[in-house]
Amino acid sequence: MTGNFTFEYYRFLIGLLQNKDYLFSSFDRDCTIKRVILRHDIDIDIYNSLNMAEIESQLGAFSTWFIQPNNDFYNMLSKQIVEIISEIHHLGGIIGLHIDGTMFSDHV
Secondary structure (H helix, E strand, O other): OOOOOOHHHHHHHHHHHHHOOOEEEOOOOOOOOOEEEOEEEEOOOHHHHHHHHHHHHHHOOOOEEEEOOOOOOOOOOOHHHHHHHHHHHHOOOEEEEOOOHHHHOOOO
16 A cells, blocks of 8 residues: 555455454454454554544454553543543453553663
């Protein structure tokens, strides 16, 4: 794919995986059968993440969403962001933390 990512293209990708008989899975599942693990690192735009989670839910897919607690673009503990994260989880998303290891570079 060249150009900008679109929600329509994301729908297409999920449909393509489903048409190839992939099952959506999480990191803790047995991967001996044909599975796909979708993951999203939310480093910048958590607001569009909700749109993607809605698409996945509509299409019967799900993914793991890694929220970054130490970033300059959103406060994961603010009421609005907690509501977005809760809605992503309600739609079937699995929530995890994405820690930026570079913040520890002076201590490692």
